[in-house]
Amino acid sequence: MGQSRPQPGDVIDGFRLDTLVHRGPMSTLWRVSRPGREGGAPLVMKIPSLAEGEDVSAIVGFELEQMILPRLSGPHVPRFVAAGDFDETPHLVMEWIEGESLQAILAREGKLAPERVAAIGVAAARALQDLHRQHVIHLDLKPANILLRPNGDVTFIDFGLSRHDELPDLLAEESDAPMGTSPYISPEQVLGVRTEPKSDHFALGAVLYELTTGRQPFGDPQRKAGMMRRLWRDPLPPRAIEPSCPPWLQEAILRCLAVEPARLYGSAAQLAFALSNPEQAPLGPNAAKLRQDGFWTVLRRRLRAPKRSDFQSRRVSADLDAAAIVVAAVDLAGGVDELAARVRVQAGRAVEGEPGARLACVTVLKTALLSLEETAGDQGRSAYVQRLVELKDWARELALPADKVSYHVLEAVDPAAALIDYVSKNQVDHLVLGARGSSALRRYLGSVSSEVVAKAPCTVTVVRLRAPDTGG
Structure with a gap:
């Protein structure tokens, strides 16, 4: 596909490109305005990369986001404004979120105090519950995609890998390869499963681990074999890295990252409840752990590791009703x-x-x-x-x-x-x-x-x- 690179001052569908905010491998983000309609809410335009040789998933993901974002509402997602298809310059215009990404906060501070981690975790879990109630699994939660508003609310961005209960899953139709960001991708996503709301719980747990310790719980493996290890290998407990992490916070984080599905929270709201009521949180063995599980425990898990066929496709609402x-x-x-x-x-x-x-x-x-x-x-x-x-x-x-x-x-x-x-x-x-x-x-x-x-x-x-x- 031939596509000239957009320049400042270009007008696309009535929106003027003012400032380039971000240039990534799959898209660019521009601050935009509407000539003749000054004084409105600040807006941002997302334009996918369509150069020859680009990953086709960038195009499919953009189509998915165009379908999903207009169906979402509330303070935890950007407000949809307009979209344009591939006839000319494909684009997606949405509300500009006043806030800072967790990626920027991590880059500046390295790690955060436990009380602040818990407050962010509560806000993110409540936002996640709201997203799941709208029939969407994000499937690419990471610090760069989690924005913290000035009032403490959390907003998620970038729905290019998401799945909506009531829409066709174009990415699943294209491939069964792992889709997500290596340090935060859930075990079932490694197997190509895109129907588990708990995939978002896992990713959020990985983010909270990083906010607490300054490290990623599973590193950043670039091959599927390296990502497969999280199907049987638990991370080093946060308290072994950061002793100031209280037992109740470690309990919540490790429960999100649990290898056994029965240990996971039933819903994001239950995670928010645990983090906002630490004095009521029941503490299990995870709360006091300072080492990873031993060789024989890990070997048993590896021999019993789940396969893709073990996961059944179901609607997000079914998980919420049961939890x-x-x-x-x-x-x-x-x-x-x-x-x-x-x-x-x-x-x-x-x-x-x-x-x-x-x-x-x-x-x-x-x-x-x-x-x-x-x-x-x-x-x-x-x-x-x-x-x-x-x-x-x-x-x-x-x-x-x-x-x-x-x-x-x-x-x-x-x-x-x-x-x-x-x-x-x-x-x-x-x-x-x-x-x-x-x-x-x-x-x-x-x-x-x-x-x-x-x-x-x-x-x-x-x-x-x-x-x-x-x-x-």
Whole structure:
């Protein structure tokens, strides 16, 4: 294909090329503007490389990105503006993201403090959950493709290797060779599998490892044989390189990079939950590891290493449904009464059908407008600690494994607002809460349950007690 190299000042589809931002092997990025429409949001244009001898995957990937990006929305992806096909100059115009890539941050700082790594991990995992809910697996997460906005949000760019549930996978039709970036590519991607959302979890874990230690967990092998090693060989634990890495952060990172699929997080939201609640994170053997696994363990893994045929094609939504986050909001101000017991039954039913689901038990400790009510419990505990103990007692009958349940006391003036904020930040799938009987005060002020049902961005199950049968 003949294509003249674009120059500053050229106008393509009504967009003027102002500044060359980046020239890569597969495309160039330009800051662009629209003559006569000054003052609008800053834009960037992506133009694929179409010179003779270019990798055909650059063209196919560009076609994929043209199909996928218009279907995406929200703060975690660039806003689509316009696109042009191959009749003249193919291009993709999108929002310019104000922020800095993790690649630039790594180049400047080398490695980051654990608290900052965790904060970035939470933001990236929440962004990833949002992307997966839009039926897309990114499949090329790396520091260069993760932008950190000034407000702390994460935005992903470059969807040229991505897969959309509802679109043809042009890259898979072209080849079954590994596609991705060597240090971050998942084991199943090495085998040519492009249908696993957990591939993105693995890549994010590799990025968090690098942010923590300043090193890539598997190096940068350039041949498939070198990449195949991650099907059976675990990385050196982060704490062996960076002793300041706390056990809970190492647990999260190594769980993302686990060789055994059963050890992986069920969803990106579950990873975000673990990183944002480190005091609740159950610590397994990975948390204290300082060495890689021994010879015999690695040999057994190698002999049992999965093959491409072991992976079944499925939709992203199927993984999300099986890894739901369920919240049980229980009012314990008056102890465990009949309504609290009914909420427990419904919460148990919500998680028992999905082996990958986890339960967050939540109660709200109402605070005064100006100061926390520091009412002491029977044994001198603060109101907060007493309520936490009561919450754990309430959940004991569910008999859930420690890594499937957590406990949270929210201190708030407005219980409804606190619950809505909690389920929004933690990308909760299902909220179960009780509703007290009606009263004149509730009719006047409005009930917690009705406000939560109206505003919560998730499924809400309201548990009520049956009105007594008065006969007659």
